[in-house]
Amino acid sequence: MKKLFLPFLTVFALGFATSCSDDDDPAPDPGNEGEEIVKQGVLTENETWTADNIYILDGRVVVGEGVTLTIEAGTIIKGEEGQETLASALIVDQGGRLIANGTAERPIIFTSIQDNIQIGQTAGTNLTEDDFGLWGGVIILGRAPISVTGGNLTAQIEGIPANEPYGQYGGDDPDDNSGSLQFVSIRHGGITIGQDNEINGLTLGGVGAGTTISNIEVVGNQDDGIEWFGGTVNASNLLVWAQQDDGLDVDQAYSGTISNAVVIQGGSEPGFALELDGPEGETLPTTAPFTIENVTVIGNSESDIIADLRDGVLCNLNNILVHGVNANAWVRVNGADSQAELVNDRIAFSNWEVVLAEGATIDGLIAANDRVALPAASASKFTNNVTAITSADEASVGANLSVFSWTYAASKGAY
Numbered sequence: 001m002k003k004l005f006l007p008f009l010t011v012f013a014l015g016f017a018t019s020c021s022d023d024d025d026p027a028p029d030p031g032n033e034g035e036e037i038v039k040q041g042v043l044t045e046n047e048t049w050t051a052d053n054i055y056i057l058d059g060r061v062v063v064g065e066g067v068t069l070t071i072e073a074g075t076i077i078k079g080e081e082g083q084e085t086l087a088s089a090l091i092v093d094q095g096g097r098l099i100a101n102g103t104a105e106r107p108i109i110f111t112s113i114q115d116n117i118q119i120g121q122t123a124g125t126n127l128t129e130d131d132f133g134l135w136g137g138v139i140i141l142g143r144a145p146i147s148v149t150g151g152n153l154t155a156q157i158e159g160i161p162a163n164e165p166y167g168q169y170g171g172d173d174p175d176d177n178s179g180s181l182q183f184v185s186i187r188h189g190g191i192t193i194g195q196d197n198e199i200n201g202l203t204l205g206g207v208g209a210g211t212t213i214s215n216i217e218v219v220g221n222q223d224d225g226i227e228w229f230g231g232t233v234n235a236s237n238l239l240v241w242a243q244q245d246d247g248l249d250v251d252q253a254y255s256g257t258i259s260n261a262v263v264i265q266g267g268s269e270p271g272f273a274l275e276l277d278g279p280e281g282e283t284l285p286t287t288a289p290f291t292i293e294n295v296t297v298i299g300n301s302e303s304d305i306i307a308d309l310r311d312g313v314l315c316n317l318n319n320i321l322v323h324g325v326n327a328n329a330w331v332r333v334n335g336a337d338s339q340a341e342l343v344n345d346r347i348a349f350s351n352w353e354v355v356l357a358e359g360a361t362i363d364g365l366i367a368a369n370d371r372v373a374l375p376a377a378s379a380s381k382f383t384n385n386v387t388a389i390t391s392a393d394e395a396s397v398g399a400n401l402s403v404f405s406w407t408y409a410a411s412k413g414a415y
Helices: 336-343 376-383
Strands: 009-011 035-043 047-049 053-063 068-071 076-079 089-092 097-101 108-112 138-141 179-187 192-194 202-205 212-219 226-229 235-241 248-251 257-264 274-277 290-298 305-310 315-323 330-334 347-355 386-389
Touching: 089 097, 138 179, 202 212, 226 235, 248 257, 248 290, 274 290, 305 315, 305 336, 330 336, 336 347, 336 376, 347 376
Parallel strands: 035 053, 047 068, 053 076, 053 089, 068 097, 076 108, 089 138, 097 179, 108 179, 138 202, 179 212, 202 226, 212 235, 226 248, 235 257, 248 274, 257 290, 274 305, 290 315, 305 330, 315 347, 347 386
Antiparallel strands: 009 035
16 A cells, blocks of 8 residues: 655755765764754655764654665764654664665764764763663664564554554565665664653564664663564674663564674663564464574673573574673573473574573573473473583683674773
């Protein structure tokens, strides 16, 4: 069905400075004031946002169907304050594309209007990882398969009212292409976008394998760092730090591969490092487990649950390093359906290394709800694949941390 789009408003300040050619693409000088360009509503034509300006998201800014938004390396985007219907977010609708390819030297930065970061800089001075919920986040919606109730192929992403002409995700195209995100840092987000619902740093709803998601950082988000709602997109080189809920969250029969990721638990009440949910509906786009591999989980004194496996999730969890967690840390196999998948080897663990807190044991790392012990045959599918080490320096598995040298987290010594 043809969609009707809301009008959009773009406010331009006068006095554009002449820039060098695209071939040269020089980095703007730090301290260059440039312009603040305000964006609102639905983008109905292709646009390019350039690094010599700062872009302000005033409410929901939507990349409409058939539209491509290109964001130049080094560009800074700031989200305005405002909750629920006034919450700021960048949303890529089905059929729209976001081309946001930063570089290690010039990442693209999404942050809050409160951040005093300026053109040419990679960090401001007035906010820290403990400043969260100051704006919304980035939402990408594609046409790849999902599993939701009622056998539906599509759903409306959480926080976007059903009467809006955007917000739908899911479909039957596993190779759908929503664009490319590379070397992107998303900071201080997670404000309430709907009733009882905070937005993730990066939301991927039904995003297809034709999309590139690589070298992504999420810092200080009030909700999850990154959440996949179904889809098939592969994602690599991911860092989540100081989220207030879960680090990496997977739902609705996601079927891609997540590789080389770090979750650094922060805040006083962090959620799960990994929250892994199975299908929500009777119709399954795939019966193959997704894979999470080469992951480092860095806990803190409040970190209890390393991974929560729920709703009959199908997953392979390979080459995982866990350290810094407390003596109560564990992997929860949540519910009879997930416990059955463990028995059937459709939840599988391989090559885990854990730095145990004082008093903790490998056997105590896995259990069912309420820490009820699993049958020995089931528990052994985990414990036989875990090695206790005395220090993270001894690890032979986990993420390759060297690829994260460009991040804000690295500059603050978070790992």
